[in-house]
Amino acid sequence: MKLVTIEDVRAAADRIRPHVVRTPLLSARWGDPERPLWIKPESLQPIGAFKVRGAFNAVGAVKDRASDAVAYSSGNHAQAVAYAAAAFGLRAHIVMPKETPNIKIQATRDLGARVVLSEAGQREAVAAEVLAETAGAMIPPFDHPDVIAGQGTIGIEIAEDLPSVRTVLIPVSGGGLASGIGTAIRALCPQAKVFGVEPELAADTAAGLRAGHRVDWSIEDRNRTIADGLRSQPSELTFAHLQRVLDGVITVSEDEIRSAVRELAYRGRLVAEPSGAVALAGYRRGGTPPGETAVILSGGNIEPQMLRQILAEPVPG
């Protein structure tokens, strides 16, 4: 299997540069003195999540031979593809399950996309139909080299801003983000350790890496976590990357995730969605090596009611 290379990630950085925010790497002075903490706030991207990086790279790669971009997602990937397609002048068709909250459907339409509703479990089939109708290009959420390379541009920026980084902590779901960043960090900061972070309630990648092959958790099990962006599982392509680039996977509890959302708001002045806060939760869990530590805050799309609820919870200890 051909894996993404640092050259692929560099090419992605050149391609997406005009379209994404060069997020600062923020020194969080309140971290553990033995492991100085840095936060990469991808919540500040347009649409509020890192997904624009992969979307711009993948849509940019097909824009000269396709007039339509097709994706299936109920989350941040939907808006990322809609946003990138509009920027490149492509029509976007986003397949979403019928039960998707209306606010997300509307946000995707507001970006100019056509939303196609599907029955639960039928998303991929419906997307294939739309693809056949439009002769467009499919932009998958993580299972594609261009998407992985786009997400990897975060790793290049970390290496530029903090060449002495010793540890990088990355949320893992489908694995595109960790595959891309891990590829870049391995190449540019060979001294650094790279850890994925997963909710305990959706820890299929931790189990899979221990077993040496992908492990399937039921969607009912994975749906238990509040981190709704982390309920996917790696593909063969991303799993092969994760096997190569990760030094381990840290799992965190639901309470630790909620606590990390509070820490980011009260100390970091940043609004994170639960999925976006798991890397900080992994840092707080401890056990990572001494030295400069970068955590990826992957997204900030949290419902107002959930944000209010989490912020109102008492801080333990």
Add this chain to the structure above:
Amino acid sequence: MKLVTIEDVRAAADRIRPHVVRTPLLSARWGDPERPLWIKPESLQPIGAFKVRGAFNAVGAVKDRASDAVAYSSGNHAQAVAYAAAAFGLRAHIVMPKETPNIKIQATRDLGARVVLSEAGQREAVAAEVLAETAGAMIPPFDHPDVIAGQGTIGIEIAEDLPSVRTVLIPVSGGGLASGIGTAIRALCPQAKVFGVEPELAADTAAGLRAGHRVDWSIEDRNRTIADGLRSQPSELTFAHLQRVLDGVITVSEDEIRSAVRELAYRGRLVAEPSGAVALAGYRRGGTPPGETAVILSGGNIEPQMLRQILAEPVPG
């Protein structure tokens, strides 16, 4: 009176570059289509406010001839001077009123500063005593050309990132921030209009600019606003700058300020203190010219309880 020049601001930018965050200018797609909205999140600076820029420039200017830095402040300036002094190896002495919340005293001490408590109204006298004892340098919160030039570096960054900017909205209190940014924008983006924004309950600068001279509001009046960082009044030096660089001052209500804090959290994924949100409130008030509009989010130091309270309030309309 000698005013700060764009060359002073450029020199400040060179001096502070290693020490401050180059904050991104974030496109807020949900703004008014006629006045595309951009947010400059100075809340992401170390200590959570723009004040580090002026502090680093002013402390950096004296670091070779003073061993101590003295300041009086109960707010963000206290931590900014403590932080900059520590970075340059100077001892910081911060005079704070006795009634300062303990959390702010402790935060200043945590940055390595000596905190000297004073009776209310005695801050400047006590600071003068400390200055005489230490043979240090006084770093005022706004009434100094080096502080104004440091804050002005924000204007250079806006001009770099958005040369076509048509309107810039800046919170006004002592006026150092608006003086500095206004100086830079006038020089680099002559097509742009520059507006200060004040709470209606502390609108002494709006009144002063109308009158053509400084107007004194009682501290009791000014203390009514929730925007506790905007209760100071311009000095002669900053007022002279504001007369030259501002096209006007917009005043906003307390409800509009609270609404802007919510908008920044829910739509911008950024935690703002009330003082930090007034420029967005001024934008929402309307009446500014069409075209690209940059608002300064000046700081994010809000007590958890106040943040929870404001986020829980119903959104009007």
